[in-house]
Amino acid sequence: MYEFSYHKPSSVADAAQAIGAADDPKILxxxxxxxxxxKQRLASPSDVISLxxxxxxxxxxxxxxxxTIGAMTTHAAVASSADVQKAIPALAAxxxxxxxxxxxxxxxxxGSLANNDPAADYxxxxxxxxxxIVTTKRELSADAFFTGMFETxxxxxxxxxxxxxxVPHAAAYAKFDNPASRYALVGVFYAKTSDGPRIxxxxxxxxxxxxxxxIEDQIAxxxxxxxxxxxxxxxxxxxHASAAYRKHLIGVMAKRAVAAAG
Amino acid sequence: xPSVSMTVNGKQVSGTVEPRTLLVQFIRENLHLTGxxxxxxxxxxxxxxxxxxxxxxxxxxxxxxxxxxxxxTTIEGLAxxxxxxxxxxxAFRDNHGLxxxxxxxxxxxxxxxxxxxxxxxxxxxxxxxxxxxxxxxxGYHNIVxxxxxxxxxxxxxxxxxx
Numbered sequence: 372m373y374e375f376s377y378h379k380p381s382s383v384a385d386a387a388q389a390i391g392a393a394d395d396p397k398i399l400x401x402x403x404x405x406x407x408x409x410k411q412r413l414a415s416p417s418d419v420i421s422l423x424x425x426x427x428x429x430x431x432x433x434x435x436x437x438x439t440i441g442a443m444t445t446h447a448a449v450a451s452s453a454d455v456q457k458a459i460p461a462l463a464a465x466x467x468x469x470x471x472x473x474x475x476x477x478x479x480x481x482g483s484l485a486n487n488d489p490a491a492d493y494x495x496x497x498x499x500x501x502x503x504i505v506t507t508k509r510e511l512s513a514d515a516f517f518t519g520m521f522e523t524x525x526x527x528x529x530x531x532x533x534x535x536x537x538v539p540h541a542a543a544y545a546k547f548d549n550p551a552s553r554y555a556l557v558g559v560f561y562a563k564t565s566d567g568p569r570i571x572x573x574x575x576x577x578x579x580x581x582x583x584x585x586i587e588d589q590i591a592x593x594x595x596x597x598x599x600x601x602x603x604x605x606x607x608x609x610x611h612a613s614a615a616y617r618k619h620l621i622g623v624m625a626k627r628a629v630a631a632a633g
Numbered sequence: 634x635p636s637v638s639m640t641v642n643g644k645q646v647s648g649t650v651e652p653r654t655l656l657v658q659f660i661r662e663n664l665h666l667t668g669x670x671x672x673x674x675x676x677x678x679x680x681x682x683x684x685x686x687x688x689x690x691x692x693x694x695x696x697x698x699x700x701x702x703x704x705x706t707t708i709e710g711l712a713x714x715x716x717x718x719x720x721x722x723x724a725f726r727d728n729h730g731l732x733x734x735x736x737x738x739x740x741x742x743x744x745x746x747x748x749x750x751x752x753x754x755x756x757x758x759x760x761x762x763x764x765x766x767x768x769x770x771x772g773y774h775n776i777v778x779x780x781x782x783x784x785x786x787x788x789x790x791x792x793x794x795x
Contacts, residue, residue: 372653373653374651374652374653377635377652379698399699402694402695402696403676406655406676407675407676410675411675419696421698421699423699447688470765471764471765472689472746472762472764473679473682473689473690473691473765476688476690477690477694553764
C-alpha cells in the first residue's frame with residue numbers, strides 16, 4: 372500500500388472540507404473494498420478520509436412506511452435489526468448474506484452504494500425498492516443514483532449520509548452467488564410496490580445494476596417472468612459465466628424472487 | 634505519524650504507526666503477538682481474524698489507526714492463564730480440529746464470535762459462518778465438530794458462572 376495522509380473528521384461537514392483540501396482523496400467507510408484495492412496498488416489516494424468519527428451516520432429507524440439506514444451502518448447491523456426484519460425482511464436477509472461474517476461486521480451500506488460494484492447486493496435492493504439516497508448536498512432517487520459500473524451520480528465532495536427505503540407490500544432477493552467470492556453472478560431483487568412491481572438485476576449488466584421494465588410488465592400482467600427480452604450483448608461474460616448463462620440466470624432468479632415474495 | 638492507543642487482551646497499549654499500517658501489522662510487529670496470522674493478505678482466508686469491540690474482523694483489512702480507542706482481543710487473550718485453555722481452544726484440541734494449525738487462531742476467534750451471537754449453532758450454521766475462514770488441511774469436518782463441542786462447553790461454562 373502506498374503512503375497517504377489519514378483524516379478522521381467528526382462531522383460530514385468537516386469530511387467534505389477535508390475532501391476539498393486534498394489532491395486525490397478517498398472516503399473510507401468500512402474499508403472492505405477500498406483497503407484490499409489499495410493493498411493491490413489499484414488505488415493510491417493522497418488522502419484517506421475516515422467517516423468513523425461521524426457517529427450520527429450510524430443507526431436505523433423505522434416509522435412503518437419508511438426504513439432509514441445511516442450510511443455507516445454495517446451489514447451485520449442491518450441483518451440483525453428487528454426494525455428491518457419486520458418492515459423489509461428481504462433487505463435484512465440480503466445484508467446477512469453479503470460476503471462473510473467479518474466483512475459484514477465492517478462493511479457499510481453507504482460504502483457499498485458509493486462503490487457501486489456491478490456484482491454487489493445492496494444496489495439491487497436500493498434500485499428495486501425505489502430508495503432515496505440522502506447526501507450532504509441533496510436527495511437522489513435510486514434510478515438517478517446508479518450511472519454505470521463503479522459509477523454513481525455522487526460529486527467528488529458529496530457524501531452519502533443515509534438511505535431511505537419505502538416499505539414495499541412484499542419483496543424478495545434471489546441470488547446465485549459465486550461460490551468462491553459470494554458476490555452475485557446474478558442477483559434479482561423483486562419488490563411489489565404501490566407503483567407496481569419493480570425488478571433490479573445485479574451481477575449481470577456491463578453497466579452495473581439495472582431494471583428490466585419488460586420483466587416488470589410480465590409480472591404486472593400475471594405472467595411468469597422470463598429473460599427473453601434481455602439483450603445478451605449488454606451482459607458481462609467472464610471466467611465465471613458467459614453472457615448467455617447470465618441471461619438464463621436472470622429468468623431463473625426472477626422467478627425465484629417472485630415466488631419467494633409470495 | 635499518528636499515534637494510536639487501544640486495549641489489547643486487557644492491557645492498554647499505544648504506539649506510533651504510519652497511517653497505512655494494518656491492524657494485523659501493529660498486532661504482530663509492534664506488540665509481538667504473533668498468534669494472529671497473515672495468510673492470504675487479501676481478506677479472504679481469515680487467518681488474521683481478531684475481535685474489535687466484541688465483533689470478529691479481518692485485521693488485514695483494517696487500518697491500525699481505525700482501531701484507535703478500541704478493545705481488541707487476539708488468540709493470546711482467550712485463555713485466562715497459561716494452563717487453562719478457552720473452552721473453544723480445548724474443543725479444537727479434543728476434536729482434532731486442526732492439522733498444520735495455521736488457520737486455527739482465525740478459526741477459533743471466528744467461532745467464538747459465532748457462539749456469542751448464536752449459542753447453539755447447527756452444523757449448517759457453523760459451515761455457513763465459516764465462509765470467511767479457509768483451511769487447507771482438515772476438510773472442515775473436525776473444525777465443525779470442534780465448534781459444536783466448543784459452543785456446548787461455552788454454554789456450560791456460562792451456566793456454571795451464573
